Amino acid sequence: MFTIANGIILKGANLVPHRENIVVDEGKIIEIGKDSREGKIIDVEGAVVCPSFINGHIHIGDSIIKDEGYSLSLSEMVKPPNGIKHVALANASDDELIEAMKSSMWDMVHSGTTHFIDYREGGIKGVKLLKEASKDVPIKPIILGRDDSFYGEDPDLNKVKIAIRKILKIADGIAPSGFGEITMDVAEIISSECEKAGKISSIHVAESESNQIESLNEYGLSEIEKGVKTNFSQLVHLTNPKNNDLKMVCESSQNVVVCPRANATLNVGVAPLNDMLNLGLKPLLGTDNVMLNSPNMLRELEFSLKIMSVYHNDYIGPVELLKMATTNVCGFEINDVIRKSMIRENDFAEFVVFNSFSKNPYLNIINRVETKNILYTINKRFNV
Known part of the structure; x- marks a missing residue:
C-alpha cells in the first residue's frame, strides 16, 4: 500500500x-x-x-524500418502487399521483429503510455509475435489482427470467415488496412464476426483525398460512408471527410481515432478535430506507424495542439485534447476489450x-x- x-x-x-x-x-x-x-x-x-496514456492507433511491427521511405506517397509506404513496410516485414526474422517491437514498447512506457491499440500484420503468427514481445514489458497491447485472405477483388469468403474466427480466438479484434484492399462483402463479414465475438473491428478511412475520390467514383460512397454502412466499431484517420461524413459517424456511435503527426508526415492533411468535438465525437489519439513517428504520446499531444490552430484556424481546448490520450476510451462501447x-x-x-x-x-x-x-x-x- x-x-x-x-x-x-x-x-x-x-x-x-x-x-x-x-x-x-x-x-x-x-x-x-x-x-x-x-x-x-x-x-x-x-x-x-x-x-496514463493510451496510444489509440499504432503499427508497431514497422519499428524495424524507422524513418525509411520518408517523402514517399501513402501507397508507396504502407499499401499492402508491396509497400515498403510490407516488404520489410516479409523479409525480417522473428527475432528482429520481436526486439524492434520490444524497444518501441519501452519507448511508450517511458513516455507514460500503458495501453496501445495495434494493427497487427502477419495473421496468427503476427499476433503471437507481439504477445511474445510484450510479455515482460509493463504495457497492455490491444491486438487487432488481419489475414492475407482478406485481399483481392474476388476473395474466397469461406476462407475469410475461417481466418477471422481463428484470429479472434487469440486477438482483441480484426483490422484490415482499408477499403482499397478489401471488398464490401469482406468488410461486412469482419464487422459481423467481431460483433458476435464482442471484439473490435477497425479500419482506416479517408486518410487521403485520393482515397475518398476513388471510393466516390467507384461506389458512390465515401470511405467513411462505407465504414458506417459496414458497421465497423472503430474508424481510424477521417482526415478528409466529405459532406455529412462526420455527422453520419456521430449518429452511428462509432469510435474514432485520429493520427495528426502521421497524416502530416504523409502530406495527406490533418483531421478536423474541432469539427468532430463540436458534433459530440470523442476521438482517441494515436501515433500510427513507428516507421514514420516515435510512439511518444507527449509529442503527439503537442503537435496536435498547435497544428489545429494553424491548419483549421481555430484553437482546440487542451482538456479535450488530453482526454483523447486518456479518458475518452473509457466511454467507448469496446471498452470491455480495452479495460482502461x-x-x-x-x-x-x-x-x-x-x-x-x-x-x-x-x-x-x-x-x-x-x-x-x-x-x-x-x-x-x-x-x-
Whole structure:
C-alpha cells in the first residue's frame, strides 16, 4: 500500500483538477481525499497526476524500418502487399521483429503510455509475435489482427470467415488496412464476426483525398460512408471527410481515432478535430506507424495542439485534447476489450505523475512536459 500525496489530480472522465491524495493497495485506488494517507507516503508536492496514456492507433511491427521511405506517397509506404513496410516485414526474422517491437514498447512506457491499440500484420503468427514481445514489458497491447485472405477483388469468403474466427480466438479484434484492399462483402463479414465475438473491428478511412475520390467514383460512397454502412466499431484517420461524413459517424456511435503527426508526415492533411468535438465525437489519439513517428504520446499531444490552430484556424481546448490520450476510451462501447481506467476510487491504478511547470495542468502536460519530467508511472500490471 502507498499514497501519492499533495499532487494535483486530474480526476474522473472530465479530468477535473483536485489537490488530493491517492491511496493505492494491490493495484487498485482505494481512496482519494485531502486527508487520505496510508502505507508508504510518496510526496509529489505540486506535481500533476494524470491517467496514463493510451496510444489509440499504432503499427508497431514497422519499428524495424524507422524513418525509411520518408517523402514517399501513402501507397508507396504502407499499401499492402508491396509497400515498403510490407516488404520489410516479409523479409525480417522473428527475432528482429520481436526486439524492434520490444524497444518501441519501452519507448511508450517511458513516455507514460500503458495501453496501445495495434494493427497487427502477419495473421496468427503476427499476433503471437507481439504477445511474445510484450510479455515482460509493463504495457497492455490491444491486438487487432488481419489475414492475407482478406485481399483481392474476388476473395474466397469461406476462407475469410475461417481466418477471422481463428484470429479472434487469440486477438482483441480484426483490422484490415482499408477499403482499397478489401471488398464490401469482406468488410461486412469482419464487422459481423467481431460483433458476435464482442471484439473490435477497425479500419482506416479517408486518410487521403485520393482515397475518398476513388471510393466516390467507384461506389458512390465515401470511405467513411462505407465504414458506417459496414458497421465497423472503430474508424481510424477521417482526415478528409466529405459532406455529412462526420455527422453520419456521430449518429452511428462509432469510435474514432485520429493520427495528426502521421497524416502530416504523409502530406495527406490533418483531421478536423474541432469539427468532430463540436458534433459530440470523442476521438482517441494515436501515433500510427513507428516507421514514420516515435510512439511518444507527449509529442503527439503537442503537435496536435498547435497544428489545429494553424491548419483549421481555430484553437482546440487542451482538456479535450488530453482526454483523447486518456479518458475518452473509457466511454467507448469496446471498452470491455480495452479495460482502461480513469482516476477514481475502485478503479485500477493507471496514472502518471508529471513535474509541474505552469498553472494550467493540461497545457503543462501537453506543452511543457518531456519524458524526463515523468516522476512515476503507476500501472496495474507493474509499478514502473
